[in-house]
Amino acid sequence: MKAVKKKRVKETRLTIPDLVILSLLAEGPMHGYEVNATLENRNIRDWAPVSRPQVYYSLGKLTELGLLRVSSSDSPSAGPERRVLETTALGREHLADALEAKSWVNKKVHQPFLIWLALSWQARPRTFRKQLNSRKKILEQRLREERATLEDVLTEVGHPFHEAVWMLELTVEQLQAELRWVEKILKSAAKRGPALHASKKKSGRG
Amino acid sequence: MKAVKKKRVKETRLTIPDLVILSLLAEGPMHGYEVNATLENRNIRDWAPVSRPQVYYSLGKLTELGLLRVSSSDSPSAGPERRVLETTALGREHLADALEAKSWVNKKVHQPFLIWLALSWQARPRTFRKQLNSRKKILEQRLREERATLEDVLTEVGHPFHEAVWMLELTVEQLQAELRWVEKILKSAAKRGPALHASKKKSGRG
Structure with a gap:
């Protein structure tokens, strides 16, 4: 089961919003709406492009890939904003993998x-x-x-x-x-x- | 006729590749293929995102808008790469307009x-x-x-x-x-x- 999930993740490119969210929810579990509030409060959008719609998209995608897990929810049918999510061990592993990429250090930025x-x-x-x-x-x-x-x-x-x-x-x-x-x-x-x-x-x- | 063209231009957003090309062809007339060669030789792609397909797209779009003009061509039916193009007075005016924008100085860049x-x-x-x-x-x-x-x-x-x-x-x-x-x-x-x-x-x- 884990092997199957890993394969699916390998085929899915993790975007910068995905990685920011994996990092944030590796600090501790959070409601979906708290993720957005935290991005605001900590001025994370000053250094990373993470729009509000991207957050909900990423939360869904990462949960489906097994990189996030629902630790509790307000109701059984709650959407991502009403569920408490946290980064799984697999999520941390994929975040660490992504941080090895050369592109972080050699990509030129157009000013x-x-x-x-x-x-x-x-x-x-x-x-x-x-x-x-x-x-x-x-x-x-x-x-x-x-x-x-x-x-x-x-x-x-x-x-x-x-x-x-x-x-x-x-x-x-x-x-x-x-x-x-x-x-x-x-x-x-x-x-x-x-x-x-x-x-x-x-x-x-x- | 000029008024009609100006209105159409106002409705069309000029992209960074458009502006780079208007500036380049304001220096003097050039073949379409020379535009690409010049972008390479002068390392313009180091500071501006202008891909090869974007160049041909922009040349067509800017000519249609009256911001570039064909000054001569290798044959009557020549495509943009075989035509000599130059920036018109209207093109220079729109380039100057675009350079007044606030976004050039206040846009944050994600590194x-x-x-x-x-x-x-x-x-x-x-x-x-x-x-x-x-x-x-x-x-x-x-x-x-x-x-x-x-x-x-x-x-x-x-x-x-x-x-x-x-x-x-x-x-x-x-x-x-x-x-x-x-x-x-x-x-x-x-x-x-x-x-x-x-x-x-x-x-x-x-």
């Missing part, structure tokens, strides 16, 4: 702001500075928020050797690096000019 | 490596260090590549006040920030531990 920058020579003259200033404000605000969260999490966790602390530290470093860069570009934006040697070989518009 | 980090407490013990080491190697290699490209582009452009230079400078800053962070985490990975005060209120697993 909308970098795409905009590449195309920005076709923007209207005032737009360039306006968008850079908006970006600066957004980075400053996120930096304030992430630093405040980092302080809270440090207090709560009680030591700095924890993945929630590490995630926030990386986020703060990235925001700081980009903010320094935006400030530099804003200072030199007026000197902007086309390439002196036209070529179509390199990145950007050359 | 696979950060998602992995959040879930990593469920990874097998050796996987954590192994994945961090892989990430370190990838960051070091990308840093070497981007620095080499930056030098080439600086030589080619002839001055540092150009979006291709700025993009590469930001990429280098981001890679450096993450590399410093990975090196720090590798040093303290052995001290990793669970939260001392369990709570379900904050980001990460709390």
Whole structure:
């Protein structure tokens, strides 16, 4: 029976929402509606794409695959939101398998702001500075928020050797690096000019 | 006639591949097959998601909308790859409109490596260090590549006040920030531990 289930799981790709839910319900049993509330309260949607409809879809799919199990329910015919679910041993095993994948470390991410920058020579003259200033404000605000969260999490966790602390530290470093860069570009934006040697070989518009 | 076309364009969402192509063909007329070759040669796919099938789809769509125009073709019945296309005035206008959008500066990006980090407490013990080491190697290699490209582009452009230079400078800053962070985490990975005060209120697993 277990062998049959494992085979079915191998054929089913686990998505990021699936893995987030397996991890969350590995901490302890939870009602389906609590899963959504916890995703909100812990700001998990800041770092992972897990929409509300995806949660209910995943809960059903993972239960069917034997990666989650119903530990109790409000009534025998209750839907996923009214059942208490928890991650099974098989679920933990598949989550651990998924975390070995190379794609977590080598997948390139396309950044909308970098795409905009590449195309920005076709923007209207005032737009360039306006968008850079908006970006600066957004980075400053996120930096304030992430630093405040980092302080809270440090207090709560009680030591700095924890993945929630590490995630926030990386986020703060990235925001700081980009903010320094935006400030530099804003200072030199007026000197902007086309390439002196036209070529179509390199990145950007050359 | 122009008013009718503009209305149709307003109703059609321009995708990132559409905008990249409008920008490229605003530099000068090009054969459809040259568009694909240029996307390769300039490593445009490093920063923008533009697949080969999307290119031909976009060329057709943008021509139909009047944002591209056929400036010549190898034969009267030639398909998009054998026609020379260029961006029209209307195309430049719509590209400039699209570059005003707020979403370029405020859209959050989900980073696979950060998602992995959040879930990593469920990874097998050796996987954590192994994945961090892989990430370190990838960051070091990308840093070497981007620095080499930056030098080439600086030589080619002839001055540092150009979006291709700025993009590469930001990429280098981001890679450096993450590399410093990975090196720090590798040093303290052995001290990793669970939260001392369990709570379900904050980001990460709390």
